[in-house]
Amino acid sequence: xxxxxxxxxxxxxxxxxxxxxxxxxxxxxxxxxxxxxxxxxxxxxxxxxxxxxxxxxxxxxxxxxxxxxxxxxxxxxxxxxxxxxxxxxxxxxxxxxxxxxxxxxxxxxxxxxxxxxxxxxxxxxxxxxxxxxxxxxxxxxxxxxxxxxxxxxxxxxxxxxxxxxxxxxxxxxxxxxxxxxxxxxxxxxxxxxxxxxxxxxxxxxxxxxxxxxxxxxxxxxxxxxxxxxxxxxxxxxxxxxxxxxxxxxxxxxxxxxxxxxxxxxxxxxxxxxxxxxxxxxxxxxxxxxxxxxxxxxxxxxxxxxxxxxxxxxxxxxxxxxxxxxxxxxxxxxxxxxxxxxxxxxx
Ligand code: SF4
Numbered sequence: 225x226x227x228x229x230x231x232x233x234x235x236x237x238x239x240x241x242x243x244x245x246x247x248x249x250x251x252x253x254x255x256x257x258x259x260x261x262x263x264x265x266x267x268x269x270x271x272x273x274x275x276x277x278x279x280x281x282x283x284x285x286x287x288x289x290x291x292x293x294x295x296x297x298x299x300x301x302x303x304x305x306x307x308x309x310x311x312x313x314x315x316x317x318x319x320x321x322x323x324x325x326x327x328x329x330x331x332x333x334x335x336x337x338x339x340x341x342x343x344x345x346x347x348x349x350x351x352x353x354x355x356x357x358x359x360x361x362x363x364x365x366x367x368x369x370x371x372x373x374x375x376x377x378x379x380x381x382x383x384x385x386x387x388x389x390x391x392x393x394x395x396x397x398x399x400x401x402x403x404x405x406x407x408x409x410x411x412x413x414x415x416x417x418x419x420x421x422x423x424x425x426x427x428x429x430x431x432x433x434x435x436x437x438x439x440x441x442x443x444x445x446x447x448x449x450x451x452x453x454x455x456x457x458x459x460x461x462x463x464x465x466x467x468x469x470x471x472x473x474x475x476x477x478x479x480x481x482x483x484x485x486x487x488x489x490x491x492x493x494x495x496x497x498x499x500x501x502x503x504x505x506x507x508x509x510x511x512x513x514x515x516x517x518x519x520x521x522x523x524x525x526x527x528x529x530x531x532x533x534x535x536x537x538x539x540x541x542x543x544x545x546x547x548x549x550x551x552x553x554x555x556x557x558x559x560x561x562x563x564x565x566x567x568x569x570x
């Protein structure tokens with residue numbers, strides 16, 4: 225780990241002022257940044273400890289009926305807050321699917337948004353080729369071990385995926401990220417907060433240098449009654465998603481009035497499944513409709529040598545999570561890509 229200086233900030237203005245120099249970085253829970261520093265991947269010259277800023281640690285109702293979750297709220301506290309559990313159960317489910325209890329007790333909501341995309345070649349400096357860590361060096365994953373990597377929205381430069389469960393739920397819930405910079409504050413819709421890699425895979429978000437996340441705002445709850453977060457992974461806990469699906473529905477009986485669906489583990493950012501949503505809106509939830517909605521979303525998939533299985537897995541995740549959100553028993557899901565199987569396999 226390289227040498228760095230540490231400055232503690234007592235309020236938001238002091239934190240932002242301290243961050244206006246090259247090489248400065250904010251630190252909250254530190255559950256990702258410290259790993260990156262110890263591994264020689266991140267080299268901040270100065271850390272600004274924001275954990276003493278009380279104004280960033282609140283959960284409060286907004287005048288429009290929405291909910292503001294401060295950037296320093298711990299993941300476990302956000303998941304278990306009464307207003308989150310009752311009004312945004314999708315967020316609670318996603319938060320509790322992430323990491324381990326110890327990490328959730330330490331990690332913050334703002335830090336969860338800022339965690340870097342996951343790729344073994346990025347985290348291991350023994351590999352010279354990684355456009356995210358060393359721009360212009362190439363991408364070892366494209367022709368290497370890419371089972372965990374992207375099937376949607378990738379570029380020739382990078383095929384890494386965003387690892388956050390929380391952010392997938394926030395994408396489905398149309399959250400807004402509130403940030404403060406040295407001159408002004410701005411609100412960034414969650415869909416515009418994380419980036420696809422394009423030709424700048426070194427940039428995971430649209431946050432400008434020196435800007436501080438102050439809160440995540442949720443709109444008034446309109447999708448509380450029918451939600452489900454489904455995380456498919458290699459082991460039951462403490463594993464990143466191969467594919468995840470966050471689904472929130474408004475139903476008239478079995479007819480879908482509106483659907484919000486986002487996928488995790490498939491792209492450089494949480495992937496809003498707009499095509500699937502459009503296919504479901506106004507239709508009765510039956511197997512054929514669900515399968516065609518999932519197929520429409522994944523028609524744009526471009527799998528790599530090691531993750532073709534994710535194309536079908538993502539479709540099954542959409543189907544299963546939507547059925548569970550609707551309260552339908554998941555007994556048999558077949559016909560996706562001409563294959564058959566049970567929901568249990570997904
Ligand atoms: Fe680096 Fe992205 Fe390629 Fe992984 S996928 S090696 S993070 S450029």
